[in-house]
Amino acid sequence: MEVGENVAKKQRGNVDRISELPVFILHTILSRLDTKEAGRASVLSKKWYGAWSTIPVLNFKPGYFKSEIEDDTRTLERFVEFIDKTMQRYITQKSRITKMYLTLPKVDEKLESLVDKWIMIAVQNQIERLEIQITGGNEYRLPEILFCAKSLKYLKCSKVGLPYYATMKLISLEYLTLVPETVDEDMLQEMISFCPLVELDITCDTHLKNISLPWVRKVNEGVEGRGSRTMQSNLQESPLQKFVYNGQSLESSWPWNMNVVALKNLRKLVIFCAPVTDDIVSELAYRLVALESLVLDTCSMLTCIKISSSSLKELEITNGLIFNHKNATVDAPNLWKFSYNCRVETPLSLIRVLDHCNAEFFPVVTASSTNVWFVNLKKFLTETKLFKSLLLNLACIHLVKAEEQLRDVVIGPPFKLRELKLRETSAWDSTKSSLVAFLDGLFWCCHPGVLSIRTSLENSAVQLIVSILKEKAGCWKDPLKSVEVECIGSPHLLSYPYELEIRLRLSW
Known part of the structure; x- marks a missing residue:
């Protein structure tokens, strides 16, 4: 009896404790790896193989397929074959895909149909987060099937365009970031108008002319009197809490027409390398009643910045070597964090700012300044x-x-x-x-x-x-x-x- 107990104790001591973990924890471990690397862990045991074959997070990167003895074309072919085989498995098993990260060096006409198919599979398997990055070649346009995804919450695209026509049904989309070369203004406007975005991050070229944020719709409140219809315009409150705009250019005009009355929930606004004027910044800071964080980075048209806001808590002004910035005036009684980057001779007036505000100054010193x-x-x-x-x-x-x-x-x-x-x-x-x-x-x-x-x-x-x-x-x-x-x-x-x-x- 004692011998049997000793043998059992020794066997328990040799048990693979990691393999005893629940499947959802194994999924968490494997999701931190590239999908190909995660596949290597599947040989450890049947439980690891089962966890890998049903992992809800797919991360496809071509770097893990590079070989010194192969050219780029063959490397891409093997990479595409691996993705296609993996996605086919998810069709058969009907396993859920919550997140998918896809990086491709280029998308030609032949590969475009395959990418469309992979996205369709992800949509069918209840995708929640999708990130697509095309590093070279022609721009890839998202398929219309993506805009029927009822579960999609997070969409991030780089060098990826919107479809020319699509019906907006992204009722769950909360975060959108686009880094396209060309954007169809009407399509972008439709996404902003009909998606309950909480965060919007846009990097656009100079061709955008006018985008409304948010799109305000009129609601018919009822009928009064004899045949006379009264229309009351109710401003639809936007759920948007964070808006980041990267203009990439200092020459175009500011393309955004912000309806500040409807933006009651906007808490953070970041404007980078965009041609906003002093008047635009002043109006946004004053009329966005919930704004808590404002970042103005490398905006060349700003000369005399005037910011007045009772809700603002964080402010960052970074102009660096832009020499047409003459002065700044800040009236923010609740400001507790302030970062200011400009030339040391640029005047700054502070009104009603908290004494315990954590303020940091990044002075710019040019070679011509010597010791002045x-x-x-x-x-x-x-x-x-x-x-x-x-x-x-x-x-x-x-x-x-x-x-x-x-x-x-x-x-x-x-x-x-x-x-x-x-x-x-x-x-x-x-x-x-x-x-x-x-x-x-x-x-x-x-x-x-x-x-x-x-x-x-x-x-x-x-x-x-x-x-x-x-x-x-x-x-x-x-x-x-x-x-x-x-x-x-x-x-x-x-x-x-x-x-x-x-x-x-x-x-x-």
């Missing part, structure tokens, strides 16, 4: 009195001695800063004399409580800065009492394994 930017930066920080952190990209800053220029300039004491962040230190002229001159000018502008420096592991500028700070702790114009290393580490270990960040706590 030290003066402009100090003046800017002193006048705004808002920014808690300052980020300097040192790749474009020339470290030239500024002592003579700063000696006779009087603009009050240095600005008290919570944190100073220095980036791109690998591009520095990291000689000791140039760094001493740079730090002299920088600490003449501001006194940070924390100094964080991000650089490559090979760069020795960090060690040099630490040694300079400790040597000159009592020698600055406003003495630096002590320097303590707070932490050293890699903030983005997986994405940037060779990057180092060091945080120093400074006492003045």
Whole structure:
């Protein structure tokens, strides 16, 4: 009896615990892999094979089929054969497909019919999320069958066009992102009008002329009087909460006619590289009553930005090297996060902004600025009195001695800063004399409580800065009492394994 129990215990000790997991957990594990890689795991056991053959997430990438001994044509043929065989299995088994990611180098006339068939199978198997990316060749147009998918919630397409004609039945679609070369305006308008979108992300070329967002429909409220019909226009409230527009061009006109009365739920608006005017931005910020986050990135027609909003909580203005941006005025009493990127001499007026707002300034310093930017930066920080952190990209800053220029300039004491962040230190002229001159000018502008420096592991500028700070702790114009290393580490270990960040706590 005891021998039998010992044998049973040994057998239980050799059991594959992973294979004992429920099928839905195995599906989760396999869905993180490319479909071909997941297929390799199917040889582990019958349970793994069963989980792989019914996995609801399909991820097709041609990179896993590349071979040094084959040309691109043969690689594509094997890739297409694999996809077709996999999709045929889902027809036979009638297994559900919740997500499908498809990347193709090109779509010719022969391949187009196959892609249409794969999408049809996905629709029949209750697809919820579909992402299609065509990296080259001609544009592929989505088949009309896709627009009858009752279960589709998420649609993301790159270099994929809308069909010329289709009946909109995407009643469950919540997220749409399109990166096409050509868009049929009427078709795009129909999608926006009849789909309950929560997030809309559009990257379009310059040819769009006018798109309404959202499309407002009139509702017949009833009949009054003798044969006289009264029509009342009820504004249909749009469920849209996030709208991202990438114009890709600084030359065309703003194509969107936003009905701000119906956009009662819009909470985030991102406008990138688009020709919006100051008046358009002012009206949108003021009349979108639920707007909490606004991002204006590289909009060349903005010169005098005026933003007034009682609902706004996050604001980002990034103009970089666009020199026609003259000033900005912000009136946002509930603003708690503010990012501002412009030249240091660009005026900024802040009205009714929270004192504890987490404000970060990214000043742009051009090669022609020499050391005048030290003066402009100090003046800017002193006048705004808002920014808690300052980020300097040192790749474009020339470290030239500024002592003579700063000696006779009087603009009050240095600005008290919570944190100073220095980036791109690998591009520095990291000689000791140039760094001493740079730090002299920088600490003449501001006194940070924390100094964080991000650089490559090979760069020795960090060690040099630490040694300079400790040597000159009592020698600055406003003495630096002590320097303590707070932490050293890699903030983005997986994405940037060779990057180092060091945080120093400074006492003045």
